[in-house]
Amino acid sequence: MTDTVVVIYSGGMDSFTLLHKARADGLNVHALSFNYGQRHVRELDCAQEVCQQLGIPHKVIDIRAMSDVMAGSALTSETIDVPEGDYQEGAMKSTVVPNRNMILLALATGYAVTVEASAVWFGAHGGDHAIYPDCRPEFVEKMDAVCKVANYQTVAVEAPFMHFTKGDILALGLQLNLDYSHTWTCYNGRSKACGRCGSCVERLQAFAEHQQQDPVAYEVQY
Template sequence: MTKSVVVIYSGGMDSFTVLHRAIADGFDVYALSFDYGQRHKKELDVAAKVCKSNGISHKIVDITAINSLVGGSALTDDIDVPEGHYQEQSMKSTVVPNRNMILLSLAIGYAVSVGAEAVYYGAHSGDHAIYPDCRPEFVEKMNDVSLIANYEAIRVHSPYLYQDKSDILADGLAMGLDYANTWTCYNGREQACGRCGACVERLEAFAAQGVSDPLSYAAT
Protein backbone atom coordinates (compact mmCIF):
# COMPACT_ATOMS: atom_id res chain seq x y z
CA MET A 1 0.00 0.00 0.00
CA THR A 2 1.43 3.40 -1.03
CA LYS A 3 2.10 5.76 1.83
CA SER A 4 0.97 9.37 1.70
CA VAL A 5 2.10 12.83 2.74
CA VAL A 6 0.56 16.28 2.92
CA VAL A 7 2.43 18.97 0.95
CA ILE A 8 1.96 22.63 1.78
CA TYR A 9 1.68 23.95 -1.75
CA SER A 10 1.58 27.68 -2.41
CA GLY A 11 1.94 27.52 -6.19
CA GLY A 12 5.44 29.02 -6.10
CA MET A 13 8.53 27.39 -7.58
CA ASP A 14 9.81 26.02 -4.25
CA SER A 15 6.59 24.30 -3.22
CA PHE A 16 6.03 23.15 -6.82
CA THR A 17 9.36 21.33 -6.60
CA VAL A 18 8.56 19.97 -3.14
CA LEU A 19 5.24 18.65 -4.46
CA HIS A 20 7.00 16.69 -7.20
CA ARG A 21 9.84 15.64 -4.91
CA ALA A 22 7.27 13.98 -2.64
CA ILE A 23 5.76 12.20 -5.65
CA ALA A 24 9.23 11.14 -6.82
CA ASP A 25 9.89 9.85 -3.29
CA GLY A 26 7.04 7.41 -3.87
CA PHE A 27 4.24 9.04 -1.87
CA ASP A 28 0.63 9.72 -2.69
CA VAL A 29 0.23 13.45 -2.18
CA TYR A 30 -2.46 15.55 -0.56
CA ALA A 31 -1.70 19.11 -1.64
CA LEU A 32 -2.84 21.82 0.76
CA SER A 33 -2.94 25.53 -0.10
CA PHE A 34 -3.94 28.42 2.12
CA ASP A 35 -5.68 31.69 1.40
CA TYR A 36 -4.39 33.73 4.32
CA GLY A 37 -5.22 37.11 2.80
CA GLN A 38 -2.09 37.44 0.67
CA ARG A 39 -1.95 40.34 -1.77
CA HIS A 40 -3.16 38.28 -4.72
CA LYS A 41 -4.50 34.82 -5.55
CA LYS A 42 -2.39 34.15 -8.63
CA GLU A 43 -0.27 31.53 -6.88
CA LEU A 44 -3.38 29.74 -5.66
CA ASP A 45 -4.87 29.72 -9.14
CA VAL A 46 -1.66 28.22 -10.52
CA ALA A 47 -1.61 25.61 -7.74
CA ALA A 48 -5.19 24.57 -8.48
CA LYS A 49 -4.45 24.25 -12.19
CA VAL A 50 -1.35 22.10 -11.60
CA CYS A 51 -3.17 19.75 -9.24
CA LYS A 52 -6.20 19.42 -11.50
CA SER A 53 -4.10 18.65 -14.58
CA ASN A 54 -2.07 16.03 -12.67
CA GLY A 55 -4.93 14.41 -10.75
CA ILE A 56 -3.50 15.43 -7.38
CA SER A 57 -5.83 15.76 -4.40
CA HIS A 58 -5.93 19.47 -3.53
CA LYS A 59 -7.61 21.67 -0.95
CA ILE A 60 -7.50 25.46 -0.76
CA VAL A 61 -8.41 26.54 2.76
CA ASP A 62 -9.65 30.04 3.59
CA ILE A 63 -7.94 31.26 6.76
CA THR A 64 -8.20 34.97 5.99
CA ALA A 65 -9.72 35.58 9.42
CA ILE A 66 -6.24 35.33 10.95
CA ASN A 67 -5.38 38.74 9.48
CA SER A 68 -7.18 40.40 12.36
CA LEU A 69 -4.45 38.89 14.55
CA VAL A 70 -1.29 38.70 12.45
CA GLY A 71 -1.18 41.78 10.22
CA GLY A 72 1.70 44.11 9.49
CA SER A 73 3.28 42.32 6.54
CA ALA A 74 3.81 43.66 3.02
CA LEU A 75 2.35 40.35 1.82
CA THR A 76 -1.01 40.91 3.48
CA ASP A 77 -1.45 44.61 4.28
CA ASP A 78 -1.41 47.84 2.30
CA ILE A 79 2.35 48.19 2.61
CA ASP A 80 4.63 48.68 -0.37
CA VAL A 81 6.36 45.49 -1.48
CA PRO A 82 10.11 46.08 -1.15
CA GLU A 83 12.35 45.64 -4.14
CA GLY A 84 15.83 44.17 -4.28
CA HIS A 85 17.65 41.20 -2.85
CA TYR A 86 16.47 39.17 0.13
CA GLN A 87 19.56 40.11 2.12
CA GLU A 88 18.36 43.68 2.35
CA GLN A 89 16.98 44.75 5.72
CA SER A 90 13.77 45.93 4.05
CA MET A 91 12.78 42.35 3.19
CA LYS A 92 11.82 41.78 6.81
CA SER A 93 8.62 43.66 5.98
CA THR A 94 7.51 40.53 4.07
CA VAL A 95 7.44 38.40 7.23
CA VAL A 96 3.92 37.27 8.12
CA PRO A 97 3.93 36.71 11.92
CA ASN A 98 3.97 33.04 12.86
CA ARG A 99 2.78 32.01 9.38
CA ASN A 100 4.57 28.70 9.03
CA MET A 101 3.69 27.55 12.54
CA ILE A 102 0.03 28.22 11.79
CA LEU A 103 0.13 26.54 8.37
CA LEU A 104 2.09 23.56 9.66
CA SER A 105 -0.30 23.05 12.56
CA LEU A 106 -3.25 22.92 10.17
CA ALA A 107 -1.37 20.65 7.76
CA ILE A 108 -0.43 18.29 10.60
CA GLY A 109 -4.08 18.02 11.62
CA TYR A 110 -4.99 17.29 8.01
CA ALA A 111 -2.27 14.65 7.82
CA VAL A 112 -3.74 12.89 10.86
CA SER A 113 -7.23 12.97 9.37
CA VAL A 114 -6.19 11.45 6.01
CA GLY A 115 -3.72 8.94 7.46
CA ALA A 116 -0.61 10.60 6.01
CA GLU A 117 2.74 10.05 7.66
CA ALA A 118 4.40 13.43 7.09
CA VAL A 119 4.00 17.05 6.10
CA TYR A 120 6.37 18.39 3.45
CA TYR A 121 7.07 22.11 3.09
CA GLY A 122 9.54 24.23 1.21
CA ALA A 123 11.83 25.93 3.71
CA HIS A 124 15.31 26.39 2.26
CA SER A 125 18.63 27.98 3.13
CA GLY A 126 18.01 31.12 1.09
CA ASP A 127 15.22 32.06 3.50
CA HIS A 128 17.16 31.48 6.72
CA ALA A 129 18.43 35.04 7.11
CA ILE A 130 15.02 36.71 6.78
CA TYR A 131 12.42 34.18 7.93
CA PRO A 132 12.85 32.61 11.39
CA ASP A 133 10.18 29.98 10.57
CA CYS A 134 12.30 28.63 7.72
CA ARG A 135 15.41 28.00 9.81
CA PRO A 136 16.62 24.49 10.69
CA GLU A 137 16.02 24.96 14.42
CA PHE A 138 12.39 25.86 13.77
CA VAL A 139 11.81 22.87 11.48
CA GLU A 140 13.50 20.54 13.97
CA LYS A 141 11.40 21.80 16.90
CA MET A 142 8.17 21.65 14.88
CA ASN A 143 9.01 18.09 13.95
CA ASP A 144 9.65 17.24 17.61
CA VAL A 145 6.28 18.70 18.62
CA SER A 146 4.42 17.09 15.72
CA LEU A 147 5.70 13.66 16.67
CA ILE A 148 4.04 13.92 20.10
CA ALA A 149 1.05 16.22 19.44
CA ASN A 150 -1.32 13.43 18.36
CA TYR A 151 -1.74 9.71 18.81
CA GLU A 152 -0.33 9.49 15.29
CA ALA A 153 3.27 10.68 14.91
CA ILE A 154 3.50 13.03 11.92
CA ARG A 155 6.92 14.01 10.59
CA VAL A 156 7.63 17.56 9.44
CA HIS A 157 9.99 17.36 6.49
CA SER A 158 11.67 20.11 4.46
CA PRO A 159 13.58 18.28 1.72
CA TYR A 160 15.59 21.37 0.72
CA LEU A 161 16.23 22.79 4.18
CA TYR A 162 19.99 23.04 3.67
CA GLN A 163 19.87 23.93 -0.03
CA ASP A 164 19.17 27.21 -1.78
CA LYS A 165 16.74 28.12 -4.56
CA SER A 166 19.29 27.29 -7.26
CA ASP A 167 19.66 23.79 -5.81
CA ILE A 168 15.89 23.41 -5.68
CA LEU A 169 15.63 24.45 -9.31
CA ALA A 170 18.38 22.02 -10.28
CA ASP A 171 16.46 19.14 -8.70
CA GLY A 172 13.26 20.23 -10.41
CA LEU A 173 14.93 20.48 -13.80
CA ALA A 174 16.39 17.01 -13.26
CA MET A 175 12.81 15.82 -12.69
CA GLY A 176 11.76 17.49 -15.95
CA LEU A 177 9.50 20.07 -14.32
CA ASP A 178 8.04 22.99 -16.27
CA TYR A 179 8.37 26.16 -14.19
CA ALA A 180 5.92 27.98 -16.42
CA ASN A 181 3.43 26.29 -14.08
CA THR A 182 4.51 28.40 -11.10
CA TRP A 183 4.15 31.95 -9.83
CA THR A 184 6.70 33.58 -7.54
CA CYS A 185 6.23 37.36 -7.81
CA TYR A 186 4.83 39.16 -4.77
CA ASN A 187 2.73 41.27 -7.14
CA GLY A 188 -0.23 39.67 -8.87
CA ARG A 189 0.03 41.47 -12.20
CA GLU A 190 -0.17 40.00 -15.69
CA GLN A 191 3.62 39.71 -15.79
CA ALA A 192 6.05 39.10 -12.95
CA CYS A 193 7.59 42.41 -11.85
CA GLY A 194 11.24 41.28 -11.93
CA ARG A 195 12.08 43.64 -9.06
CA CYS A 196 10.65 42.26 -5.81
CA GLY A 197 12.79 40.01 -3.63
CA ALA A 198 10.98 36.88 -4.80
CA CYS A 199 11.56 37.70 -8.47
CA VAL A 200 15.20 38.66 -7.94
CA GLU A 201 15.99 35.42 -6.13
CA ARG A 202 14.12 33.36 -8.74
CA LEU A 203 15.95 35.01 -11.63
CA GLU A 204 19.28 34.45 -9.88
CA ALA A 205 18.46 30.75 -9.53
CA PHE A 206 17.72 30.39 -13.23
CA ALA A 207 20.89 32.29 -14.12
CA ALA A 208 22.93 30.03 -11.83
CA GLN A 209 21.56 26.99 -13.66
CA GLY A 210 22.23 28.54 -17.05
CA VAL A 211 18.64 28.30 -18.22
CA SER A 212 15.96 30.85 -19.05
CA ASP A 213 12.96 31.42 -16.83
CA PRO A 214 9.81 30.55 -18.82
CA LEU A 215 7.81 33.31 -17.13
CA SER A 216 7.37 36.73 -18.73
CA TYR A 217 8.76 39.71 -16.80
CA ALA A 218 7.84 43.37 -16.96
CA ALA A 219 11.39 44.35 -15.95
CA THR A 220 14.63 42.40 -15.43
Protein backbone atom coordinates in the same frame (compact mmCIF):
# COMPACT_ATOMS: atom_id res chain seq x y z
CA MET B 1 4.38 4.96 9.07
CA THR B 2 2.59 5.32 5.74
CA ASP B 3 3.71 6.35 2.27
CA THR B 4 1.30 9.31 2.34
CA VAL B 5 2.51 12.90 2.81
CA VAL B 6 0.76 16.25 2.95
CA VAL B 7 2.64 18.84 0.90
CA ILE B 8 1.98 22.48 1.74
CA TYR B 9 1.65 23.73 -1.81
CA SER B 10 1.64 27.47 -2.34
CA GLY B 11 1.85 27.32 -6.12
CA GLY B 12 5.33 28.83 -6.16
CA MET B 13 8.56 27.48 -7.59
CA ASP B 14 9.79 25.77 -4.41
CA SER B 15 6.59 23.97 -3.44
CA PHE B 16 5.99 23.03 -7.10
CA THR B 17 9.37 21.28 -7.15
CA LEU B 18 8.68 19.72 -3.74
CA LEU B 19 5.33 18.36 -4.93
CA HIS B 20 7.00 16.68 -7.88
CA LYS B 21 9.85 15.37 -5.74
CA ALA B 22 7.32 13.65 -3.48
CA ARG B 23 5.69 12.05 -6.51
CA ALA B 24 9.08 11.03 -7.93
CA ASP B 25 9.88 9.43 -4.57
CA GLY B 26 6.80 7.25 -5.00
CA LEU B 27 4.79 8.90 -2.22
CA ASN B 28 1.03 9.30 -2.11
CA VAL B 29 0.59 13.09 -2.10
CA HIS B 30 -2.16 15.28 -0.70
CA ALA B 31 -1.64 18.94 -1.56
CA LEU B 32 -2.79 21.66 0.85
CA SER B 33 -2.89 25.36 0.01
CA PHE B 34 -3.88 28.38 2.08
CA ASN B 35 -5.53 31.68 1.28
CA TYR B 36 -4.31 33.94 4.07
CA GLY B 37 -4.99 37.19 2.24
CA GLN B 38 -1.72 37.25 0.33
CA ARG B 39 -1.61 39.90 -2.39
CA HIS B 40 -0.06 37.27 -4.70
CA VAL B 41 -3.14 35.06 -4.35
CA ARG B 42 -2.86 34.12 -8.04
CA GLU B 43 -0.32 31.51 -6.90
CA LEU B 44 -3.34 29.50 -5.72
CA ASP B 45 -4.68 29.39 -9.28
CA CYS B 46 -1.39 27.84 -10.37
CA ALA B 47 -1.59 25.30 -7.55
CA GLN B 48 -5.13 24.30 -8.46
CA GLU B 49 -4.33 23.90 -12.15
CA VAL B 50 -1.27 21.74 -11.48
CA CYS B 51 -3.10 19.46 -9.07
CA GLN B 52 -5.98 19.03 -11.50
CA GLN B 53 -3.54 18.08 -14.27
CA LEU B 54 -1.73 15.59 -12.04
CA GLY B 55 -4.86 14.17 -10.40
CA ILE B 56 -3.57 15.03 -6.92
CA PRO B 57 -6.09 15.58 -4.10
CA HIS B 58 -5.95 19.31 -3.35
CA LYS B 59 -7.57 21.44 -0.71
CA VAL B 60 -7.46 25.23 -0.42
CA ILE B 61 -8.15 26.44 3.12
CA ASP B 62 -9.39 30.01 3.50
CA ILE B 63 -7.93 31.48 6.70
CA ARG B 64 -8.47 35.14 5.85
CA ALA B 65 -10.60 35.43 8.99
CA MET B 66 -7.27 35.25 10.84
CA SER B 67 -5.89 38.32 9.07
CA ASP B 68 -6.07 40.48 12.21
CA VAL B 69 -3.62 38.19 13.98
CA MET B 70 -1.30 37.90 10.95
CA ALA B 71 -1.18 41.59 10.07
CA GLY B 72 1.61 44.04 9.38
CA SER B 73 3.27 42.32 6.41
CA ALA B 74 3.86 43.67 2.92
CA LEU B 75 2.50 40.36 1.64
CA THR B 76 -0.94 40.93 3.15
CA SER B 77 -1.32 44.72 3.39
CA GLU B 78 -1.98 46.98 0.43
CA THR B 79 -0.68 49.93 2.45
CA ILE B 80 2.83 48.46 2.80
CA ASP B 81 4.94 48.45 -0.35
CA VAL B 82 6.59 45.18 -1.35
CA PRO B 83 10.33 45.88 -0.96
CA GLU B 84 12.68 45.45 -3.88
CA GLY B 85 16.11 43.89 -3.96
CA ASP B 86 17.97 40.93 -2.50
CA TYR B 87 16.76 38.85 0.45
CA GLN B 88 19.84 39.84 2.42
CA GLU B 89 18.58 43.41 2.67
CA GLY B 90 16.88 44.45 5.92
CA ALA B 91 13.89 45.89 4.10
CA MET B 92 12.81 42.36 3.19
CA LYS B 93 11.79 41.80 6.82
CA SER B 94 8.58 43.64 5.97
CA THR B 95 7.53 40.51 4.03
CA VAL B 96 7.44 38.41 7.20
CA VAL B 97 3.86 37.30 7.97
CA PRO B 98 3.59 36.86 11.76
CA ASN B 99 3.70 33.21 12.79
CA ARG B 100 2.60 32.08 9.33
CA ASN B 101 4.42 28.79 9.09
CA MET B 102 3.55 27.72 12.63
CA ILE B 103 -0.12 28.29 11.85
CA LEU B 104 0.04 26.56 8.46
CA LEU B 105 2.00 23.60 9.78
CA ALA B 106 -0.41 23.14 12.69
CA LEU B 107 -3.37 23.03 10.29
CA ALA B 108 -1.51 20.77 7.88
CA THR B 109 -0.69 18.38 10.72
CA GLY B 110 -4.39 18.11 11.55
CA TYR B 111 -5.07 17.31 7.91
CA ALA B 112 -2.25 14.75 7.91
CA VAL B 113 -3.93 12.93 10.81
CA THR B 114 -7.22 12.99 8.90
CA VAL B 115 -5.74 11.42 5.74
CA GLU B 116 -3.39 9.15 7.73
CA ALA B 117 -0.24 10.77 6.36
CA SER B 118 3.06 10.18 8.12
CA ALA B 119 4.53 13.60 7.39
CA VAL B 120 3.94 17.18 6.35
CA TRP B 121 6.41 18.58 3.82
CA PHE B 122 6.98 22.28 3.21
CA GLY B 123 9.36 24.15 0.97
CA ALA B 124 11.58 26.16 3.31
CA HIS B 125 15.09 26.39 1.90
CA GLY B 126 18.49 27.85 2.69
CA GLY B 127 17.82 31.18 1.00
CA ASP B 128 14.95 31.85 3.43
CA HIS B 129 17.06 31.66 6.59
CA ALA B 130 18.32 35.23 6.62
CA ILE B 131 14.86 36.81 6.72
CA TYR B 132 12.31 34.25 7.88
CA PRO B 133 12.69 32.79 11.41
CA ASP B 134 10.00 30.20 10.65
CA CYS B 135 12.07 28.73 7.82
CA ARG B 136 15.23 28.08 9.85
CA PRO B 137 16.45 24.62 10.92
CA GLU B 138 15.79 25.20 14.62
CA PHE B 139 12.16 26.09 13.93
CA VAL B 140 11.61 23.00 11.78
CA GLU B 141 13.29 20.76 14.36
CA LYS B 142 11.04 22.04 17.15
CA MET B 143 7.85 21.88 15.06
CA ASP B 144 8.75 18.34 14.10
CA ALA B 145 9.17 17.40 17.77
CA VAL B 146 5.85 19.01 18.76
CA CYS B 147 3.83 17.53 15.89
CA LYS B 148 5.13 14.05 16.65
CA VAL B 149 3.54 14.19 20.12
CA ALA B 150 0.48 16.39 19.45
CA ASN B 151 -1.76 13.50 18.36
CA TYR B 152 -2.14 9.77 18.85
CA GLN B 153 -0.82 9.47 15.30
CA THR B 154 2.78 10.59 14.86
CA VAL B 155 3.20 13.21 12.13
CA ALA B 156 6.67 14.41 11.16
CA VAL B 157 7.36 17.92 9.87
CA GLU B 158 9.96 17.85 7.14
CA ALA B 159 11.61 20.47 4.94
CA PRO B 160 13.52 18.44 2.32
CA PHE B 161 15.04 21.62 0.82
CA MET B 162 16.24 23.01 4.14
CA HIS B 163 19.87 23.09 3.02
CA PHE B 164 19.21 23.76 -0.66
CA THR B 165 19.80 27.04 -2.44
CA LYS B 166 17.26 28.26 -4.98
CA GLY B 167 19.70 27.10 -7.63
CA ASP B 168 19.75 23.61 -6.09
CA ILE B 169 15.96 23.48 -6.17
CA LEU B 170 15.91 24.50 -9.81
CA ALA B 171 18.60 21.93 -10.62
CA LEU B 172 16.35 19.21 -9.20
CA GLY B 173 13.39 20.57 -11.15
CA LEU B 174 15.38 20.55 -14.37
CA GLN B 175 16.34 16.92 -13.72
CA LEU B 176 12.63 16.17 -13.33
CA ASN B 177 11.87 18.09 -16.58
CA LEU B 178 9.47 20.44 -14.80
CA ASP B 179 7.72 23.30 -16.58
CA TYR B 180 7.99 26.36 -14.34
CA SER B 181 5.50 28.33 -16.42
CA HIS B 182 2.94 26.68 -14.12
CA THR B 183 4.23 28.56 -11.06
CA TRP B 184 3.94 32.03 -9.58
CA THR B 185 6.72 33.36 -7.35
CA CYS B 186 6.38 37.16 -7.42
CA TYR B 187 5.15 38.83 -4.24
CA ASN B 188 3.02 41.18 -6.33
CA GLY B 189 -0.15 39.84 -7.88
CA ARG B 190 -0.06 41.73 -11.16
CA SER B 191 -0.41 40.31 -14.66
CA LYS B 192 3.37 39.91 -14.96
CA ALA B 193 5.98 39.14 -12.32
CA CYS B 194 7.63 42.38 -11.21
CA GLY B 195 11.26 41.21 -11.49
CA ARG B 196 12.24 43.48 -8.60
CA CYS B 197 11.01 41.92 -5.35
CA GLY B 198 13.27 39.57 -3.42
CA SER B 199 11.33 36.53 -4.56
CA CYS B 200 11.68 37.46 -8.24
CA VAL B 201 15.35 38.40 -7.88
CA GLU B 202 16.23 35.09 -6.24
CA ARG B 203 14.29 33.14 -8.85
CA LEU B 204 15.90 34.96 -11.77
CA GLN B 205 19.34 34.44 -10.27
CA ALA B 206 18.66 30.70 -10.07
CA PHE B 207 17.69 30.52 -13.74
CA ALA B 208 20.74 32.58 -14.71
CA GLU B 209 22.95 30.24 -12.67
CA HIS B 210 21.79 27.37 -14.87
CA GLN B 211 21.84 29.38 -18.12
CA GLN B 212 18.10 28.88 -18.44
CA GLN B 213 15.33 31.23 -19.52
CA ASP B 214 12.56 31.61 -16.96
CA PRO B 215 9.29 30.88 -18.81
CA VAL B 216 7.34 33.36 -16.66
CA ALA B 217 6.77 36.85 -18.10
CA TYR B 218 8.39 39.75 -16.21
CA GLU B 219 7.89 43.50 -16.18
CA VAL B 220 11.69 43.89 -15.95
CA GLN B 221 14.63 41.51 -15.66
CA TYR B 222 18.04 42.47 -14.33
